[in-house]
Amino acid sequence: MVHVPEDKIVECGMLCHLAQRDWMMRGILDLMLSDSDNTATNFLIDFIGFAKMAAWFEAEFAHLHLGRYLMEVTDREIRYILFWTASHFYHYCDKIKADLSKVGI
Structure with a gap:
């Protein structure tokens, strides 16, 4: 019997929906596969x-x-997401302004 600590639960899969935290190793393998x-x-x-x-x-x-755990976001990925989000936000703001100016707003 093994114990899956609550602070190790990540999104996706059955374990994040089940209250059971003590498992036989076979059960853990079954859920993984x-x-x-x-x-x-x-x-x-x-x-x-x-x-x-x-x-x-x-x-x-x-x-x-194997560079990280599954569903773990690294600092590099956070910087990329923030950059991507900000750059696309400004791009779409410019597009909206251009579209509005075409119709006289």
Whole structure:
């Protein structure tokens, strides 16, 4: 029996909808494989060890890299999202202003 801590639950998958936090390892594996449950996958990465899993990925699959947990947003991704959102916002504001000026507003 293993325990999935509440603070490790991420969006998507069954574990974020269930109150049960104590599982047999087989249940965690089943959720990871059958439901693509991100919490179950992250739990197994922690259980085995992040560094060990990352090394295994790189050794077995040259084109794959385990750089973060599933559903974890990195600082780099946050900067990209903020930049993308801001730049697109200004682009659409300019477009709206141009469209309004065409109709005399």
